[in-house]
Amino acid sequence: MSSSEPPEEPHRGHSDASHWNWFLLIPIVIPLSTPLFNHDGPRLFDFPLFYWLQLAFVLLGVGCTALVYTKTKRRD
Amino acid sequence: MPHASDHIVELVVFTSLFLLVSVMGFAAARWRRAESLDHLDEWGLGGRNFGTWVTWFLLGGDLYTAYTFVAVPALVFSSGAIGFYAVPYTILIYPLAFLVMTRLWSVSYRHGYVTPADFVRGRFGSPTLALLVAITGIVATMPYIALQLIGIEAVLKVMGVTGHLPIIIAFLILAVYTYSSGLRAPALIAFVKDTLIYLVIIVAVIVIPYKLGGWGVIFGSAEQALGQTNPNTGAPRGSILLNANNQLQYVTLALGSALALFLYPHSLTSVLAARSRDTIKKNMSALPAYSFLLGLIALLGYMAIAAGVKPLGKDTNTIVPSLFDQMFPDWFAGVAYAAIGIGALVPASIMSIAAANLFTRNVYKEYLKRDATPAQEAGVSKITSLVVKVGAVAVILFLDPQFAIDLQLIGGVLILQTLPSVALGVYTRWLHPWALSTGLVAGLAVGIGMLYQIPNPNNGKDHFGGSAYKLSLAGFDSDKQIYVGFVAVLANLIVTVLLTLVLRRAGAPELPDATQAGDFTVERAPEAPPPAASGAPATLAGD
Numbered sequence: 001m002s003s004s005e006p007p008e009e010p011h012r013g014h015s016d017a018s019h020w021n022w023f024l025l026i027p028i029v030i031p032l033s034t035p036l037f038n039h040d041g042p043r044l045f046d047f048p049l050f051y052w053l054q055l056a057f058v059l060l061g062v063g064c065t066a067l068v069y070t071k072t073k074r075r076d
Numbered sequence: 077m078p079h080a081s082d083h084i085v086e087l088v089v090f091t092s093l094f095l096l097v098s099v100m101g102f103a104a105a106r107w108r109r110a111e112s113l114d115h116l117d118e119w120g121l122g123g124r125n126f127g128t129w130v131t132w133f134l135l136g137g138d139l140y141t142a143y144t145f146v147a148v149p150a151l152v153f154s155s156g157a158i159g160f161y162a163v164p165y166t167i168l169i170y171p172l173a174f175l176v177m178t179r180l181w182s183v184s185y186r187h188g189y190v191t192p193a194d195f196v197r198g199r200f201g202s203p204t205l206a207l208l209v210a211i212t213g214i215v216a217t218m219p220y221i222a223l224q225l226i227g228i229e230a231v232l233k234v235m236g237v238t239g240h241l242p243i244i245i246a247f248l249i250l251a252v253y254t255y256s257s258g259l260r261a262p263a264l265i266a267f268v269k270d271t272l273i274y275l276v277i278i279v280a281v282i283v284i285p286y287k288l289g290g291w292g293v294i295f296g297s298a299e300q301a302l303g304q305t306n307p308n309t310g311a312p313r314g315s316i317l318l319n320a321n322n323q324l325q326y327v328t329l330a331l332g333s334a335l336a337l338f339l340y341p342h343s344l345t346s347v348l349a350a351r352s353r354d355t356i357k358k359n360m361s362a363l364p365a366y367s368f369l370l371g372l373i374a375l376l377g378y379m380a381i382a383a384g385v386k387p388l389g390k391d392t393n394t395i396v397p398s399l400f401d402q403m404f405p406d407w408f409a410g411v412a413y414a415a416i417g418i419g420a421l422v423p424a425s426i427m428s429i430a431a432a433n434l435f436t437r438n439v440y441k442e443y444l445k446r447d448a449t450p451a452q453e454a455g456v457s458k459i460t461s462l463v464v465k466v467g468a469v470a471v472i473l474f475l476d477p478q479f480a481i482d483l484q485l486i487g488g489v490l491i492l493q494t495l496p497s498v499a500l501g502v503y504t505r506w507l508h509p510w511a512l513s514t515g516l517v518a519g520l521a522v523g524i525g526m527l528y529q530i531p532n533p534n535n536g537k538d539h540f541g542g543s544a545y546k547l548s549l550a551g552f553d554s555d556k557q558i559y560v561g562f563v564a565v566l567a568n569l570i571v572t573v574l575l576t577l578v579l580r581r582a583g584a585p586e587l588p589d590a591t592q593a594g595d596f597t598v599e600r601a602p603e604a605p606p607p608a609a610s611g612a613p614a615t616l617a618g619d
Contacts, residue, residue: 015597016179016596016597024171024175025171027168027171028168031163032168032327032331034323034326038317038318039317040316045291046292046295047291048295050157050160050318051160051375055163055372058163058368061168061364061367062361062364065170065171069360073354
């Protein structure tokens with residue numbers, strides 16, 4: 001693992017474990033929680049909640065993966 | 077039935093765009109030219125050198141297939157809310173892949189793995205387990221290729237083109253340029269495919285609701301139409317929300333499908349073609365743009381209901397092309413058909429490459445010719461990709477297309493059984509390879525057994541009627557439904573874990589692991605670092 005690798009090979013052996021990875025759980029658990037979105041109202045632009053909220057979850061997924069990407073990016 | 081003579085403009089636009097991408101397919105051999113295509117890394121993985129943009133188009137073109145574009149709205153059209161599972165499915169796949177696929181990319185880059193079975197072979201040291209993973213991959217992929225043909229056929233049908241000759245010609249051209257250009261062909265064509273798809277869908281979700289009187293009208297007529305009683309079941313056809321019985325199915329179908337998608341060999345092919353680990357990570361935030369698009373595409377099913385579209389014959393896959401025919405001027409309908417048609421070529425090409433690589437690496441090289449040179453490997457893969465496509469055409473020509481749909485349904489359940497060895501394998505090798513092999517076979521048996529029990533009242537079939545398993549079939553006092561693949565992979569995991577415990581206690585031999593912990597996080601070193609920047613070697617030792 002990272003501590004035992006010689007420093008001249010920075011591209012090898014970094015651990016990819018990070019507390020930030022827990023954020024990836026959000027866009028997995030929430031889109032699977034049907035009681036959260038299985039309703040007709042409130043409607044948005046005439047879309048039932050079921051449809052507009054699930055489309056909004058796409059943004060949630062993008063946000064969480066982008067956050068984890070930025071926070072775990074290597075600086076070498 | 078439509079007649080081709082009424083669709084001249086559409087046919088001309090469709091054919092022109094089809095010819096354009098065919099030319100691109102052949103020209104792709106010169107794109108990012110390699111010294112020689114006689115190496116699997118070049119022919120089968122495009123040189124492992126695609127950057128963020130190319131990877132975005134390639135993975136988008138690979139995962140969101142033409143069949144998805146016609147089948148998802150068709151499901152929404154006939155059953156309502158359950159068809160929207162495609163949205164959560166394609167959301168939660170990316171955080172999962174963010175963790176697993178990056179590790180798989182690194183270890184494959186480090187060891188030159190081309191297929192998921194290559195990884196399993198190296199990680200668990202068991203040729204038998206690798207062979208099982210390879211065969212499962214090939215069997216699951218073949219009907220998926222055949223399904224792409226059904227996507228093209230749906231479009232041709234609406235334009236009044238009948239007979240199998242056009243499909244044969246289209247696939248022949250596809251086969252030849254895949255043979256000559258390898259993965260570079262679908263990568264280049266994916267640019268055209270995805271641009272057309274985005275264009276068509278953005279226009280569709282603006283123009284069609286405007287013509288139909290707004291989204292309120294669309295959801296209203298969908299609610300009304302789905303509420304009507306289905307004479308085959310005595311229950312409502314569907315509804316625009318989930319009911320008490322299909323929520324579990326919705327959740328397990330979304331989760332199971334997401335786990336399955338990146339286990340398909342063709343997904344890994346596109347992942348491994350990326351030039352760096354960072355490229356994959358970035359794409360996990362960028363690819364959901366396609367998921368948003370897919371959500372809008374799903375809603376075309378409701379638009380078709382509101383527009384009073386009737387499927388041609390019993391083929392609900394024709395509703396999207398029919399909707400376009402009804403709503404768009406001829407020339408733009410032609411563009412939309414081309415988007416679907418080209419959308420079939422990209423994944424079909426990648427899938428045939430993936431299946432060919434599996435055969436070459438995990439059957440030919442492992443069992444037939446251990447000392448095969450890279451050039452021989454590439455040669456065998458090229459020929460196999462042709463055979464695979466001929467097989468797909470034969471399925472459509474000589475068997476009922478419904479057979480391909482059934483096989484694809486089974487395929488998703490099958491490929492999911494490689495989850496413990498491939499996806500868990502990148503984290504742990506505590507599971508014993510003998511247990512993994514047994515678990516895989518057990519999962520396959522449970523999955524196929526359950527699918528066999530499922531009837532479809534709409535077409536009067538007694539078996540293989542869908543992937544929604546009523547718990548009452550297993551003797552439970554419940555009408556709830558669950559996705560078969562999910563149950564099968566649970567069975568697989570239980571068998572694998574229990575057997576591992578038994579084998580460890582019995583002192584079963586440990587098989588060699590070719591990988592090291594650090595291999596799973598390797599990043600590609602910058603090709604030409606400034607001399608003063610660091611003392612790091614330009615490339616990895618041993619690569």
